[in-house]
Amino acid sequence: MFLRKEDFNEVKIISCILVYLLMNFGIILAISFVDRSFLNNNSNIIQLIIDCLFIIYLFFKFGINLRNVSNLIHDFLQKINIKEIINVVFTQILISLGTTLLILAIMCVIDLDSANALNNSSDDLFTNTLVSFILTVITAPILEELLFRVVFFKRLSRIFDVYIGMIVSSIIFGMLHVELAVVGAIIFGIANCILYLKYRNILIPMTVHFLNNFLVSIPSLLSSPDSLSNTESELLTKNDAYSYLVLGGITLIIGLILFIKFIIKNRQYIEKDAFDMKTYKFDSLL
Template identity: 65%
Template sequence: MFIRKEEFNEVKIIPSILVYILLSFGVSFILLFVNREVLNNNANAVQVIIDFSFILFLFYKLGVNLTKIQNLINDYLRKINIKEIIDVVFTQIVISFGTTLLILGMICLINIDTANSLNNAGEDVFTNTIASFILTVISAPILEELFFRVVLFKRISKFFNVYIGMILSSLLFGVLHMELAIVGAVIFGFANCILYLKYRNILIPMTVHFLNNFLVSIPTFLSSDSGASSDVELLSQSDASAYLILGAIVFIIGMILFIRFIVKNRKYIESDAFDNKTYNFNKLL
């Protein structure tokens, strides 16, 4: 069956994963051969190269062109709801903060050294501010929304149904963000799946992703620029109760907001949402 020129192509999951793995090894091998120091000292910059190479591959496989991008942008400008985007981002940040406090509190009770190690894990991540900003705020939202929503969520939903597609793609999205805020990442995946179904335009979830990553990255970038001391106050056993109580309160508030979002948009979650005969989903990305 031929796909009309105005439609986007389907992209298969396994070949996409294999291409990403090959790109990762290929770029790393080339840099290792050319200059080992570049590879060792610029991990974020190397990851940016890999990510943008994979984004170009997805663009090619999806059949992206200037006309389709223009149609996508015009549709985006007609549909965008700034208030809803801010609400989703706020909910994600609240849930992530709550789960981080809860997990830290529980680990404090078990092993205080592990808790301090996890709490300080992010201190050495951003070794290059510019590359980190591009990686976190630009390439990650584009790549992850294209892969997890357009490829993974869509393909799984077509093979099974939207509910399984939403669950599996969001869980895998959370696993990719294996950190203290993993629960928040899974819920974020669910929210962006719903937004994708509601608006039929991947630029809406991308906007949410851009804004979320930008806001949560600001403290790190500011501390990096200020040259402030990297000394961090260590957690103690006495912090556990406070973390657990505060974390539970914040998490419950976030979940109430998330459930309200689901109830408000439940009509857009349809089991046959990717039936192109019904929805013509491929006309927009």
């Protein structure tokens, strides 16, 4: 009976949040009883275990099986638009870079020490270990797209409307990302919501997410562990504020122009009641 089922199930937001919190609490508690030093020194491995278990949970709740996955992949191959995917990724990188430079420029003027602390903390988030690469490039796009687009966006859109669902789910998505890239992450979330509405296939925004995270990870992949541990980040100065302000402003404006053009081009797909329209068939294609 399960293998013949072609449609995906809908998953509730509250149950997802509770299960994820319980998984975090249970796994961390279990590891702390066995070996507390492992807990302190292997946070990426622990996070990878939690994320993989949660992805398995989502697969189970959605009712994923070979038949509906095959249909999803077939539909993806027919709809994929490489040019549009590259455009969305390029736009997000420009907006994230622009906002990062502007924030650092403002922080340099207000408090130079805080600017350097913020800059160094963002550098520490990316390492070139295999586990961190898997977390960033593989599990994060799968988990986050399923959670924020298929669960949060879809459920909020049906409870309220697509506009509220898009904005709220993207804000939550953005707030959980790097401090300096919150604005870029929110806009990235909105773009992926639009792609989800347009193509009715989560593999499209998931591919965008894969590519974006891979490009962001390239600098750390090209760096050796020794160079990362031995090389200190160059301290920012007051003079950097002016160059960052100009470069960040130009980059952000270009990114926002591309984003606005993307919205205008795809505005026909952003219907208020899109998830209630039978023609969209979200339940059959995830």
